[in-house]
Amino acid sequence: KQWYQRRVAITAGGITCITFLLGIFIFAAVVGNVGDAITSMNESKTTYQKRADAIKLYMQHHGVPDVLQRKVKKWLEYSWMRTQGVDEQSLMDALPERLRARIAIQIHVKTLKKVKIFENCEHGLLCELVLKLRPQIFSPGDYICRIG
Numbered sequence: 001k002q003w004y005q006r007r008v009a010i011t012a013g014g015i016t017c018i019t020f021l022l023g024i025f026i027f028a029a030v031v032g033n034v035g036d037a038i039t040s041m042n043e044s045k046t047t048y049q050k051r052a053d054a055i056k057l058y059m060q061h062h063g064v065p066d067v068l069q070r071k072v073k074k075w076l077e078y079s080w081m082r083t084q085g086v087d088e089q090s091l092m093d094a095l096p097e098r099l100r101a102r103i104a105i106q107i108h109v110k111t112l113k114k115v116k117i118f119e120n121c122e123h124g125l126l127c128e129l130v131l132k133l134r135p136q137i138f139s140p141g142d143y144i145c146r147i148g
Contacts, residue, residue, distance in 0.1 A: 044084065052076045079137055089135065105130050 055076065059069050092100050108130040112118045118126060138144055 048076075048080050052080075075137075082137065101131055104133070108133060 052073075055072065056069070059072060064072075092103070095103070105127050109123070109126045112121075112126050112129060118129070
C-alpha cells in the first residue's frame with residue numbers, strides 16, 4: 001500500500017509540474033504576441049511621426065503661412081486617426097480585381113443608398129457607381145462640392 005501511495009504522489013507531482021510548465025509556456029506565448037502587436041503599432045506610429053515631422057519642417061523652411069500649416073497638421077492628424085497608418089489601397093491592390101469589387105460593393109452600396117438622390121436607384125446602378133469611386137480623404141471643414 002505504501003508503494004502505491006508513493007507512486008500516486010510522484011505521478012501527481014509530475015502532472016502538477018508539467019501543468020505548471022505548460023502554463024508558463026502559454027503565458028510566454030501570449031505576452032510575446034502582445035509585445036509583437038505593440039511593437040508593430042509603435043512602428044506605424046513612428047513612421048507616421050517621421051513623415052509628419054518632415055512635412056512640418058519643410059513648411060517652416062519654405063515659410064508656409066501658419067494658417068495653412070495648421071490645416072496640414074489637422075489633416076495629418078485626421079488621416080492618422082482614420083487609418084492608423086494602414087494603407088488601405090495597397091491592401092486592396094493585393095487582392096484579385098473581382099474580390100476587390102465585391103468588397104467595395106459590400107462596403108459602399110449601403111452608404112450610397114443613404115444619399116437622397118441614390119435612395120431609389122436600382123442595385124445594379126449602385127454597384128456600377130461604387131466601382132467608379134476612388135478613395136480620397138478630405139479634412140473636416142473642406143468643401144467637397146461646389147456649385148457650378
